[in-house]
Amino acid sequence: MSDNTAVEMMEPDTEEVANKENSKECEYYQTVLRPMMSGGHEGELCEWLKQMGLLRRSAQCSNPDCKGRSPMCWRKARIVDKYNWACPDCTRKVSIREGSFFLSIKCEMKAIIRCMLGWCERTSIDVTSSQLDLKQHVVRRVYERCTDVAQAYVLSRPQDWLLGGDGAVVVVDVFPDGYMSERRGTGRDKRVLCIADTGHVPARIWAALLEHAGQQVGAQPGTVDEVLGHVRSHVRPGSTLVVSERSRACPHEMLQGIPDYPSTISVETLMGLDLPGTRRIQENLETIWHSAVEVCEEIQEMPTRSGASLLNEYMWRQLFAVTPSSAMQSLLHHIADQFPLQD
Incomplete structure (x- = not known):
């Protein structure tokens, strides 16, 4: 996949996102x-x-x-x-x-x-x-x-959280190390791996605490191996991966050449395609990650178990809480x- 095609596929449909968020009454x-x-x-x-x-x-x-x-x-x-x-x-x-x-x-x-x-x-x-x-x-x-x-x-x-596929663009980042947040992380931050399938509107995002979830994929918590395990578990083969170069847990160079994911593009490469004085890629990423960043910020002051629960609730809401009515019906069922x- 070309870099320009990846840029176009990452462009959110802001009008459709707004329409989905308008209905507040159940x-x-x-x-x-x-x-x-x-x-x-x-x-x-x-x-x-x-x-x-x-x-x-x-x-x-x-x-x-x-x-x-x-x-x-x-x-x-x-x-x-x-x-x-x-x-x-x-x-x-x-x-x-x-x-x-x-x-x-x-x-x-x-x-x-x-x-x-x-x-x-x-x-x-x-x-x-x-x-x-x-x-x-x-x-x-x-x-x-x-x-x-x-x-x-x-x-x-878990089958509901297989993301991407042939021709799909999937963005992988770690909060707060990469481009999800402007603030830089500290050693005390809870680091959250987020994987976004841009083929959905809004983007469908899988998320997990790195240090909490490492054993699920048989890797040392918080390492590149843990991230690779989650990518293989939740991203379908043939997907194009977009990864930043500044995230310690999922650096671009470490995710290049992974079997089943022949195309891996860095965020920095895509930013280089922006016209002078514009922030198109950065703004697209901010739109994609907006809801995830809110949750990642919220769990920073929570116990680890509560933070993991909130991330799972966040993923449930993406599927079933497009409106309060759909959330209520799904919850009851x-x-x-x-x-x-x-x-």
């Missing part, structure tokens, strides 16, 4: 869920959650004296959920949340749904806490559960898949 919540959020509609909400596979449709008593003779009954109760499962043959009662995503969260079901909406809309914990009059630790718990679901999906579906309930 239409799915407004049309499907909001009518069930008001008082007196708890039964309707619970029935809908059953249909979605988010609550049990039936339950059996675990009391050995009952021996499962009769199914438990769905009954009204003076508790936060307004209902529970009750055995007709003994006094045993079971929470309607048993075995579900909602079990360990201490607030009303409708408040959990509203917190999930806040997570989908990327509303801060303090704002959601204020809007719903919930303690911040409760909102944080819901947000963490949602992130866990997103992370579990990403880790279980993935919860149902990850918390199968035996009726």
Whole structure:
């Protein structure tokens, strides 16, 4: 692939990116869920959650004296959920949340749904806490559960993160060493490998903490071998790699001549094609990396495990959170898949 062709393929479609980011209101919540959020509609909400596979449709008593003779009954109760499962043959009662995503969260079901909406809309914990009059630790718990679901999906579906292919341009860089950030890194920075497939609009980006993920590819953490392992795992053969010369972990000269990737171009070579006084390549890279840089900056003050989780959430959002509506629908379906309930 010629250098000029690579430049053209790295040019983002800014109008299409803007269109994808315009829808901020969750239409799915407004049309499907909001009518069930008001008082007196708890039964309707619970029935809908059953249909979605988010609550049990039936339950059996675990009391050995009952021996499962009769199914438990769905009954009204003076508790936060307004209902529970009750055995007709003994006094045993079971929470309607048993075995579900909602079990360990201490607030009303409708408040959990509203917190999930806040997570989908990327509303801060303090704002959601204020809007719903919930303690911040409760909102944080819901947000963490949602992130866990997103992370579990990403880790279980590596095939969704095979990037590039014949004729595709894939940009590889390390935050903050390369061209993702103007600031220069320090020895204390969490270094993040980012791989961007410019064939998607916006670019689809796979990301991982280098020092955290090295063992996954059988390499010493934070080394060129680790980066090469991730490139081979996540970039399809035939892709054209664009790599900077100033990143210590993935220098251009080390990625040249890798089998299956016959074309490797340095960022600096492409910058040399810019007209005098212009920054076309740099501006393209800033557009490609914009969302990734925000996440990379955010994880710098986080514990390593939390930072890795946030990167996986970021990747999930690229696939499923183009709008809050798509995020909410996908989240509910993935919860149902990850918390199968035996009726």
